[in-house]
Amino acid sequence: MRLNLHIPVLIVLLLLAATFQENVGVSAWLPVKLPLLQVVSLYVTMTRPVQCAVVVAVLAGGVADALSGLPMLCTASWLLTQVAFVYMLKIARACATVWRGALYGGLFFLGELFWTMLCVQGFQQPMSWGEMPMYLLAVWVTGCVSGAMVFVIGGKIDAWAWLPSMEEEDVLGR
Amino acid sequence: MKNAKVYIAILVAVIGMLFFWHAGVHVLAREAIYPFQNAYRWVDRTVSARVQGFFLRARYAGRNAMLERDVARLRMAEQDAEQARAELEALRRMMQYPLSTRHEWVAAPVLSHGGTHAVWQTMCIGQGSRAGVTVGDVVVTPEGLAGRVVRVTPHTADVMLITDPNCRVACEIEMGDGQLGMVRGISYGGGARPTGDPLLTLLYVIEPLRLKYLDRAIEPPPRARVMTSGLGSVFPKGLVVGYLLESRLDENNLTREATVMPAVDVASLKDVFVLLAHPAKGASTRAP
Numbered sequence: 001m002r003l004n005l006h007i008p009v010l011i012v013l014l015l016l017a018a019t020f021q022e023n024v025g026v027s028a029w030l031p032v033k034l035p036l037l038q039v040v041s042l043y044v045t046m047t048r049p050v051q052c053a054v055v056v057a058v059l060a061g062g063v064a065d066a067l068s069g070l071p072m073l074c075t076a077s078w079l080l081t082q083v084a085f086v087y088m089l090k091i092a093r094a095c096a097t098v099w100r101g102a103l104y105g106g107l108f109f110l111g112e113l114f115w116t117m118l119c120v121q122g123f124q125q126p127m128s129w130g131e132m133p134m135y136l137l138a139v140w141v142t143g144c145v146s147g148a149m150v151f152v153i154g155g156k157i158d159a160w161a162w163l164p165s166m167e168e169e170d171v172l173g174r
Numbered sequence: 175m176k177n178a179k180v181y182i183a184i185l186v187a188v189i190g191m192l193f194f195w196h197a198g199v200h201v202l203a204r205e206a207i208y209p210f211q212n213a214y215r216w217v218d219r220t221v222s223a224r225v226q227g228f229f230l231r232a233r234y235a236g237r238n239a240m241l242e243r244d245v246a247r248l249r250m251a252e253q254d255a256e257q258a259r260a261e262l263e264a265l266r267r268m269m270q271y272p273l274s275t276r277h278e279w280v281a282a283p284v285l286s287h288g289g290t291h292a293v294w295q296t297m298c299i300g301q302g303s304r305a306g307v308t309v310g311d312v313v314v315t316p317e318g319l320a321g322r323v324v325r326v327t328p329h330t331a332d333v334m335l336i337t338d339p340n341c342r343v344a345c346e347i348e349m350g351d352g353q354l355g356m357v358r359g360i361s362y363g364g365g366a367r368p369t370g371d372p373l374l375t376l377l378y379v380i381e382p383l384r385l386k387y388l389d390r391a392i393e394p395p396p397r398a399r400v401m402t403s404g405l406g407s408v409f410p411k412g413l414v415v416g417y418l419l420e421s422r423l424d425e426n427n428l429t430r431e432a433t434v435m436p437a438v439d440v441a442s443l444k445d446v447f448v449l450l451a452h453p454a455k456g457a458s459t460r461a462p
């Protein structure tokens with residue numbers, strides 16, 4: 001008999017992501033926090049069934065909002081939108097490779113940042129148009145790096161926990 | 175099918191908690207990651223200090239000797255200060271002035287800055303309600319005022335820094351010629367903003383504080399010390415807030431406003447002191 005380690009693995013991933021996202025501070029070189037919770041949600045969306053993705057999106061969003069003092073469901077609503085996007089774009093069942101994780105991590109992080117600014121300060125322009133390209137580039141790179149990190153670590157943890165991929169589960173008929 | 179039921183049950187529980195127990199979610203999340211943050215801090219301080227110590231042994235020996243001399247000097251200074259304080263209290267009693275209040279404090283390590291999104295200028299410290307920390311307690315460092323506590327869990331507390339745009343501090347400017355208290359104003363946090371420096375040298379800067387509603391007739395000198403005035407009873411009187419950079423008349427020419435460099439480098443804080451309003455057993459005492 002095999003133990004179902006899906007839920008323990010998800011809890012470990014979320015706790016690690018929350019801790020590192022909190023502890024790695026912003027600096028002159030890193031203008032935003034690493035979006036690890038968002039990328040964990042993306043990783044789960046691309047590697048797990050939809051009901052699991054929805055639970056993790058709400059949980060990761062709730063934790064992120066609670067830890068940073070954002071309005072309730074601000075991040076959670078974006079992460080649910082992210083789940084919907086992934087299923088609409090039909091990339092949910094694609095192989096969760098590191099490159100795809102980095103690419104989508106960067107893109108979705110831009111969306112999350114825009115959504116958070118909208119929740120916090122409405123349509124007020126946060127910076128001048130001239131300053132925007134460099135900032136957006138830094139944000140995109142940060143999202144890509146976080147995406148790559150989480151997909152590598154998530155893949156390793158899944159392998160250590162001996163969890164089957166979605167394709168394997170389909171074959172097994174679960 | 176069984177898995178789907180489990181996930182639906184978890185989802186309902188999580189959404190219910192988010193809607194009906196929002197404050198509790200914050201406490202749960204903070205307490206859940208507190209052991210990991212503490213471990214991270216322990217590794218950062220213990221392991222990296224030992225590795226550095228191995229490579230920089232000679233420099234550390236010199237530094238240690240210097241610190242021992244400083245500790246001895248500070249012990250002497252503390253004795254003098256206690257004596258002066260006793261004399262002051264006696265004089266206050268004779269003049270029937272109200273006696274100065276002694277604050278009790280607790281030292282706290284800084285666990286993280288800015289939460290998970292760095293939208294607000296906040297930090298999380300490793301002391302909470304179990305150490306007697308309550309919402310509204312003032313957070314200071316030897317350099318000056320850092321902020322005040324806005325949320326508390328049993329082991330941690332969230333601190334709103336003076337650089338946060340939502341933070342207001344009643345201040346007065348030390349004029350240097352006996353006019354302290356003549357120029358009063360309210361300090362507003364400038365927040366932090368991303369910059370688009372083309373050289374990629376600075377992507378994130380903390381703005382100086384803005385001191386508003388100063389008397390338009392008095393032009394304070396640059397680099398003058400800005401202290402808390404004690405008005406409003408939120409912050410005690412006499413804590414250093416920062417140093418004046420420049421001042422000018424506001425756009426209506428009614429009052430003067432100034433920019434102030436914070437005395438505390440909030441981005442690099444590692445340890446702070448919380449002045450307790452309701453001290454628990456074991457807290458130290460300190461006169462502000």
